[in-house]
Amino acid sequence: MLLPDASSPPERLRIGQCTVDVLSREIHAPGARRPFRVTPKAMAVLLVLAASADRVVSREMLLEQVWPDTHPSDDVLTQAVTQLRKAFQEVRGDPRYIETIAKGGYRLLAPVESLDTPTLPATGTGAGSRAIAPEPASARPPPTGEAVAPTGTGPTGVPSAPPSHPSELPRSLWRPAVIVAALLVLVLIVALLGRWWMTSRQAPEIPDPPPAEAAATPPANAERIEPFLITSAPGFELAPSLSPGGGQVVYMAVPEGQRNIAIMLQTTAPVAPRQLTFPQGMAEDSSPQWSPEGHEIAFLRVTPGQDCRLMVIRPTGRGERTVAQCDPDSQPGFGWTPDGRGFILDRDAIAGLQVLDLASGEVRALDYDADPDRLDRSPRYSPDGRWIVFLRNSPLGDFWRVAASGGKAERLTRMSGEIRGWDWLADSSTLVYARRIDGISRLYRFDIASGNHVELGVEDGEQPAAARNAGSLAYVLRHPRFGIYRFSVNGERAGERLFASSGRDRVPSIAPDGRQLVFASDRAGPFGLWWADVDDPASLRMLEGIQPDTRQPAAWSSDGKRVLLVGTPADSGPGETAQAGVFEVFPDSGRMTRLALRVGAPVQAAFAPGPDGPDQRLLVLADHGEGRLRLNLFDAARPSTPLATIDNVTRLQVDAPGKRVIFTRGGDPGLWQVDTELSAGSIRPVQLPRGVTRWQHAWAATDRGGVFLVRRTPACPALLVQAPQAASVERDPKDTSLCLDQERRASTRALTFSPRTGDLFVALAEYDRGDIGFSRVSAPE
Numbered sequence: 001m002l003l004p005d006a007s008s009p010p011e012r013l014r015i016g017q018c019t020v021d022v023l024s025r026e027i028h029a030p031g032a033r034r035p036f037r038v039t040p041k042a043m044a045v046l047l048v049l050a051a052s053a054d055r056v057v058s059r060e061m062l063l064e065q066v067w068p069d070t071h072p073s074d075d076v077l078t079q080a081v082t083q084l085r086k087a088f089q090e091v092r093g094d095p096r097y098i099e100t101i102a103k104g105g106y107r108l109l110a111p112v113e114s115l116d117t118p119t120l121p122a123t124g125t126g127a128g129s130r131a132i133a134p135e136p137a138s139a140r141p142p143p144t145g146e147a148v149a150p151t152g153t154g155p156t157g158v159p160s161a162p163p164s165h166p167s168e169l170p171r172s173l174w175r176p177a178v179i180v181a182a183l184l185v186l187v188l189i190v191a192l193l194g195r196w197w198m199t200s201r202q203a204p205e206i207p208d209p210p211p212a213e214a215a216a217t218p219p220a221n222a223e224r225i226e227p228f229l230i231t232s233a234p235g236f237e238l239a240p241s242l243s244p245g246g247g248q249v250v251y252m253a254v255p256e257g258q259r260n261i262a263i264m265l266q267t268t269a270p271v272a273p274r275q276l277t278f279p280q281g282m283a284e285d286s287s288p289q290w291s292p293e294g295h296e297i298a299f300l301r302v303t304p305g306q307d308c309r310l311m312v313i314r315p316t317g318r319g320e321r322t323v324a325q326c327d328p329d330s331q332p333g334f335g336w337t338p339d340g341r342g343f344i345l346d347r348d349a350i351a352g353l354q355v356l357d358l359a360s361g362e363v364r365a366l367d368y369d370a371d372p373d374r375l376d377r378s379p380r381y382s383p384d385g386r387w388i389v390f391l392r393n394s395p396l397g398d399f400w401r402v403a404a405s406g407g408k409a410e411r412l413t414r415m416s417g418e419i420r421g422w423d424w425l426a427d428s429s430t431l432v433y434a435r436r437i438d439g440i441s442r443l444y445r446f447d448i449a450s451g452n453h454v455e456l457g458v459e460d461g462e463q464p465a466a467a468r469n470a471g472s473l474a475y476v477l478r479h480p481r482f483g484i485y486r487f488s489v490n491g492e493r494a495g496e497r498l499f500a501s502s503g504r505d506r507v508p509s510i511a512p513d514g515r516q517l518v519f520a521s522d523r524a525g526p527f528g529l530w531w532a533d534v535d536d537p538a539s540l541r542m543l544e545g546i547q548p549d550t551r552q553p554a555a556w557s558s559d560g561k562r563v564l565l566v567g568t569p570a571d572s573g574p575g576e577t578a579q580a581g582v583f584e585v586f587p588d589s590g591r592m593t594r595l596a597l598r599v600g601a602p603v604q605a606a607f608a609p610g611p612d613g614p615d616q617r618l619l620v621l622a623d624h625g626e627g628r629l630r631l632n633l634f635d636a637a638r639p640s641t642p643l644a645t646i647d648n649v650t651r652l653q654v655d656a657p658g659k660r661v662i663f664t665r666g667g668d669p670g671l672w673q674v675d676t677e678l679s680a681g682s683i684r685p686v687q688l689p690r691g692v693t694r695w696q697h698a699w700a701a702t703d704r705g706g707v708f709l710v711r712r713t714p715a716c717p718a719l720l721v722q723a724p725q726a727a728s729v730e731r732d733p734k735d736t737s738l739c740l741d742q743e744r745r746a747s748t749r750a751l752t753f754s755p756r757t758g759d760l761f762v763a764l765a766e767y768d769r770g771d772i773g774f775s776r777v778s779a780p781e
Contacts, residue, residue, distance in 0.1 A: 044066040
């Protein structure tokens with residue numbers, strides 16, 4: 001029963017450290033780049049839990065309160081709770097906000113207070129809460145199953161006169177009642193808003209989006225650093241590097257009114273930058289690295305397909321010089337030696353790491369246990385000069401360490417994660433890195449001695465760079481928003497945005513019929529798998545129950561009735577293990593099956609033709625140890641033992657009409673192809689136009705045995721290049737080019753082609769900004 005005093009319920013709440021705007025359904029967590037908007041049903045669930053803070057609310061009660069007069073399944077409640085946990089940035093295994101009670105329900109652990117009514121007391125004494133004016137035992141509801149004294153009876157059974165008016169109640173009695181009543185009013189308001197919201201769209205209810213993919217090495221705990229933006233110009237600023245004292249920063253950006261990427265320099269305050277380099281023609285500058293003593297800055301100058309140089313310049317802009325040549329099709333990662341007299345390099349054409357001496361120009365191999373089957377990238381010396389840390393076997397990489405003099409490498413982590421940049425902190429015993437999980441990058445701190453990973457609370461953070469002599473950290477706050485566009489390859493159809501939203505749409509995959517499209521999107525919260533008919537905007541719907549891997553697209557069966565993809569179940573929450581797997585999904589019914597395959601962590605899957613018909617084979621790309629990837633061919637009817645394998649594959653696409661599988665290899669700039677039986681003798685390179693590599697390009701098979709690539713150039717951020725099949729690998733094929741869009745950058749992973757309609761579906765950056773953030777960070781005690 002609602003009290004009259006609750007007629008003006010609060011519109012904003014503080015739950016734990018998060019701010020909740022009830023009417024806009026937004027939850028703002030500390031350190032988050034932007035508020036997280038939940039669905040009306042998820043907000044209603046939160047309000048019911050808040051009305052009973054620190055007490056268990058049964059699943060039955062939640063379903064009755066939030067979904068009245070309906071008969072929903074338990075899944076809709078699970079989806080709502082997992083979305084709330086995502087909004088609160090819950091860490092798996094360490095619930096601070098919502099606790100799952102086995103066979104009972106849920107409990108809100110964090111304290112609750114209204115931000116509209118200062119006198120409203122905080123409630124809840126769960127984990128992380130502070131006790132404020134504890135209520136007497138008589139004012140607290142009894143635990144479930146405990147006998148309740150009849151109304152009007154005191155603690156000793158002596159009748160007591162009830163108060164005549166709520167205002168005569170003791171404050172410890174009426175305040176909780178007002179909170180509960182006010183929150184129940186809000187539940188009703190949000191439920192009505194939700195019903196209007198759903199009815200206005202005349203579509204069936206879509207359960208809340210699934211939770212994020214589980215980290216292989218979850219953070220032991222979390223701390224928050226305060227992001228402070230020091231750049232805010234239109235476009236993007238990337239790859240920051242701090243001066244040794246942390247007072248200046250260099251980064252790469254496109255200066256105003258120009259098209260070439262250049263190196264910019266500024267102080268670590270939000271002031272106008274100074275352009276440091278001036279590349280000419282088609283050249284672009286990238287990857288700046290400040291020297292240990294702060295007197296010079298190294299960077300790469302690359303003219304695609306023609307020239308690559310490792311260069312050095314002074315912070316004044318003078319003394320620009322070339323110190324080494326490099327391969328424009330395989331650009332090296334590099335870091336200064338501790339004395340500033342050379343560089344440590346990775347080179348894809350050579351196994352292991354090398355050291356360049358600037359005085360002599362000599363390049364020598366680092367004497368350690370390098371392995372040709374393992375890809376070692378992104379090396380950095382520790383500030384004290386004792387160690388070299390590098391990433392091994394990206395894109396499922398881990399950190400390894402070797403002594404600066406060489407020797408046996410030691411594995412430091414077991415994440416098999418997608419690392420988006422890293423650096424040493426000044427103490428030489430701590431790393432800071434960015435890792436992408438479920439399509440979102442976050443910053444972490446890793447203490448080598450203890451093995452602890454600590455999340456730093458910066459969403460969309462990547463490319464961290466620490467000052468050598470100070471506790472300063474710069475990083476990129478990257479928040480692009482991609483939309484899916486349809487083009488005709490003959491140029492007759494201009495780019496047409498499909499299913500516009502404010503979310504991120506990624507990795508589209510078109511069915512053989514040329515009409516059905518599936519893609520990953522976070523338009524309703526965490527990334528989900530979405531299906532639509534490209535000619536019917538009203539057909540768009542989310543396929544429930546799975547959270548797709550956003551690195552690789554789903555693959556269609558030849559009849560267009562099934563898709564195969566890598567993902568995690570959507571019904572796993574914090575504290576529950578969510579193992580990635582290969583799923584077969586039927587878009588028409590939403591039914592899905594997890595395939596029983598004896599492989600390591602899967603990365604991508606696809607159907608392939610067999611000797612007697614289509615879709616008789618399964619191709620599964622998976623980890624087979626220490627992040628090394630292997631392509632496995634299975635019999636779809638009996639997928640117990642691989643029929644054939646190929647190592648060092650990083651991405652694949654089946655070209656069924658061409659009876660081939662196109663793939664990329666770790667450390668190799670080109671494309672490769674093999675027959676659908678993975679016969680070793682059929683492996684050969686795909687001939688590409690001169691100056692074109694697959695690095696940073698999206699690609700897809702054509703209907704005539706060729707390949708489409710979409711690349712970025714200074715003149716066109718989304719240039720379509722077609723490489724027809726060559727008669728001989730020695731002959732350079734002719735290519736045709738078409739600028740798809742003069743303003744929007746193409747994603748490097750999202751391109752799908754329909755031979756039936758001749759249409760390309762490309763993910764373009766609808767909104768693409770990368771700003772440099774700056775924070776103070778301390779090493780672990």
